Amino acid sequence: MQVINGTMNLKLQEGSHGIVVKNLYLSCDPYMRSRMTRVEGPNVFTSYSPGSPLTGFGVAKVLDSGHPNFKKGDLIWGTTSWEEYSLITVLEGLFKIEHTDVPLSYYTGILGAVGQLVGQFAKLMGCYVVGSAGSKEKVDLLRNKFGFDEAFNYKEETDLVGALKRSVSSSLFLSVTWYFPEGIDIYFENVGGEMLDAVLLNMKDHGRISVCGQVSQYNILDQPEGVQNLMCLIYKRIHMKGFVVFDYYNIYPKFLDVMLPYIREGKIMYVEDIAEGLESGPAALVGLYSGRNVGKQVVLFARE
């Protein structure tokens, strides 16, 4: 990609093995906040450089290609930049989009392992699922659209420990529903801090915690909140494991084989919050940390 006399030439330089793309959708993800803080030591993510575009998951269209795996007109998803056009030279993180009968924007989020999907997968596997969200609207979504068994608004809870096990009256006859009468078997950790502490106290023996994120801690500038109940790991023989999605790229085709039929058959519902235009990107990204978005936050850069 060259800029000649102020005119952008959207052709690759002779001999380049990269691709030039037009960015269509960019994904807003909580982990991006941590890339704005310089982290000591090795990190799975590189820090952003002031003055350079953010990078993140996105959907784009190939305008020119010097690589045999991609050709002009291909739709791709993977790591691209928050700009109209990008020259991508590291192609390992890119996938060609083969199925366009689902909205293109889905390819920004479908791999984001967001809570709405995790809970629905758990339901499909026969789990009893309780969701936690930050507004009445979201709680209603979890219950009614995604089919979670229960959901609560953590911002209205003064006692999270109690919330996880408390009884609620669910009918005129005061029949009582317990969220976790025997404790929590599996917790998908995306929050950290106080919520994790409350969950630890409510885990079942031999329970499992999959650690995906700790969004409550990303915007804290000094020291993160400490987690105080790790002794529960011992008493309850808890298994806790962190993961990053990159490590599972090799099974992405298998994931699509499972996921696409679910979407087509309406077994998995997916809610997006789409902001229009590159200029709406910063506010959309910032909104994640106060929970302004309802559903997966995506920024539409351009229509095909």
Add this chain to the structure above:
Amino acid sequence: MQVINGTMNLKLQEGSHGIVVKNLYLSCDPYMRSRMTRVEGPNVFTSYSPGSPLTGFGVAKVLDSGHPNFKKGDLIWGTTSWEEYSLITVLEGLFKIEHTDVPLSYYTGILGAVGQLVGQFAKLMGCYVVGSAGSKEKVDLLRNKFGFDEAFNYKEETDLVGALKRSVSSSLFLSVTWYFPEGIDIYFENVGGEMLDAVLLNMKDHGRISVCGQVSQYNILDQPEGVQNLMCLIYKRIHMKGFVVFDYYNIYPKFLDVMLPYIREGKIMYVEDIAEGLESGPAALVGLYSGRNVGKQVVLFARE
């Protein structure tokens, strides 16, 4: 066991299926502190009752038995009480001692999974082992008697994060030894708090943390120190799992098959700190939390 007219009758009552034992050695273990605080919710350990003897691991001799698995004269180890004689009616936690060519006291500690053994096992399996202890004497033991590759005194470190990766000059020629030049593969967690935080920052990708205890937190009466670096679980895909020794009782015979030859052949060294007499028990137990003991703390109640 009956007390008749102030005289103790060390015979079982007719029809009892329990055993009466004379206690020989009692084990002092850090987890006992947590049993002195009433813990909310279910716990793997029952809390101690004021006015009743402590219970804990011990070695004892059977004086009378109403159970077919035990007979008078048998030596046993398992859960007994801090008193001269005990009536034991719950026999699941008891094991008959078959091998008496190692000191009887070893049976109090050999199952305690104490750090001195863990490090030596790791050495036998070919690991590079660095120990952390609270005095020069203990650091010398780790290095010289137990054969750890390195050891440091955590009480002399003002910067634990640095201590784990810092270079030390090891000869006149200033050759440099790094504790963990590529990070820590396996951490045996028995400390908690600040040490765990320092370790998390120094773990290797896909590292493993076996959570046995958090002794630094047991004596804190209000809130435990929070652990702040759990985000490392994600970045480094760390696997963290708590355990309690009871869950592995079924493989105890297999453990002995491995362990006894190691002890006989001097491949595993074992250091004990034996306090004499029931009356020395409380001080011995309390000493654990300031690290007064050198080696596994045992209380000798009576010689066979």
